[in-house]
Amino acid sequence: MQVPPFSLSQQLADLGPELDEAALRVLRSGQYIGGTEIQSFETAFAAVVGTAHAVGCNSGTDALILALRALGIGAGDEVITASFSFFATAEAISAVGATPVFVDVDPRTYLIDLNQITAAITPSTKALIPVHLFGRPVDMTRFMAIAKDHNLVVVEDCAQATGASWNGRPVGSWGDIGCFSFFPTKNLGAAGDAGAVTCHDAALAQRMRELAVHGMPRRYLHTELGYNSRLDAMQAAVLNVKLPRLNQWVERRRQIAQRYREGLQDVPGLLIPDSSAGNGDGWNQFVVRVTVCPADISSNANHPPSEFGLPSSHCRDWLKQSLQEKGVSTIIYYPIPIHCQPAYANQHQGTRLPVTEQLCSEVLSLPIFPELSSEQQEQVIAVLRSLLIQTAPLDSQTCSVAA
Structure with missing residues (x-):
């Protein structure tokens, strides 16, 4: 018997009729960007994470970039995170012009070593990124206490941790912003690249929403340089089928x-x-x-x-x-x-x-x-x-x- 590391075969067989119906609904609607599928997913996902807001985007990588941009992180700033992670964690920091500063991880949990963070903080440090690697939550009680003591913003990298929690509170609801990936192999996977950011602050959510559509608060008005990073309706439809499971x-x-x-x-x-x-x-x-x-x-x-x-x-x-x-x-x-x-x-x-x-x-x-x-x-x-x-x-x- 062959045992794969991951397989979608059974999931697709179980959900096939619902996924087919959802996909056809989007195709027949003619609305492939924006619309009710996006709105439904954002509302439902925010409820699952326990935040007031969720904004869909193109990928988990884009989620990190949007979060850092929305928090004003840029050139001259340092962001502390772990080196034992997927490359996108640091890549997003560099993409906004900031500098990633790496600290080691705990050999038992593989997660960022909380005892090493304070020593890495400098006057240039503006943010911390805890990586909930492999779906295992960082001790967010201690982590947020460190951030508060040093007046630092927190961007949670939840790319591998949808559905995880720390002390009963979902990841993505602890920091200033949570960043999620819905790559097909994740706990909640789309049919391609997809992601989302979550937060409690309405102004932050709106800024990230605008950044994801070319820095555009309303049609053809561009107040800053943004990105083309929208969650499309087909991916949202797939996620709407899967989220209840x-x-x-x-x-x-x-x-x-x-x-x-x-x-x-x-x-x-x-x-x-x-x-x-x-x-x-x-x-x-x-x-x-x-x-x-x-x-x-x-x-x-x-x-x-x-x-x-x-x-x-x-x-x-x-x-x-x-x-x-x-x-x-x-x-x-x-x-x-x-x-x-x-x-x-x-x-x-x-x-x-x-x-x-x-x-x-x-x-x-x-x-x-x-x-x-x-x-x-x-x-x-x-x-x-x-x-x-x-x-x-x-x-x-x-x-x-x-x-």
Whole structure:
């Protein structure tokens, strides 16, 4: 049996008639930009997030850019965030002319290390971006306290965390603005690129709405340079069909994550994530750390660093290939941290984030999506156990692990 890392096949089969009807409704309406589909989705999504306003846009990347622009972040400003994230987190900061400042992450949660933020704050720091990576919420109680103490605005990167919450409060409702992606693989996925921003402030919502349509408060009046970043009606129609299922899909992801924890907790050299203290994980990915190799790999003393001087990823790469050969597909999020990317080679030369760099050599995302069957998951667990328990004793085969 082949186990994909993600699949929409069953979801499309289950929702096919509703999606067909929604798509045809849009096509027959002749209104493909704006209209009732957009309005319905924005109202419903704001209610789910717990904010007064939601504004649809073209993508999660655009959501970050719109948020930073609306908050007045630009040239000369610094924005603190994590380097262990998708590139768009930092790219959006640079796109508005500001400078991303990276701090390391917690090796247990993979989320921004709250103990390192204060030391990174300078007179140029204007904003903080917590990344709810893999659908796991940052401790927003502590995070917002840091922001308040230093008078900084907060833009939540919720791209992978739709449906997640911290202490019962949805992500995207804590900071000044929440930024969401509806890329097809997300917890709430469209049929292409789509995104949204959420906030409590009406003026902020209006500014982002105008920025998304060329800085235009009314037709053919342009008060500032903006973007062409509208959520189109077809994507909104798809999201309107899917949104009512979000809670049950997230709950199913939590059940899958719990089964992984139960089935893999005693596997040597495999570090598995615990549930967050806030108990509101969205589990867009279930990411483990691979720290043990078979003897014939780990006994080789010559393991040169990988590209960009990062630690060798031979343990993780061996496991990924071995799983693939046995029908289990996995994904690596992310092999190169943002501060080591060529695009930031000059700006962040010399930056060292040891935990982030170590994670990038060890992390592996196991199959997780609501329609993953119990049989498929049991196959993943059985194959992992057979590979690691039988071939990788813990005596001298352990790779270095960030403390």
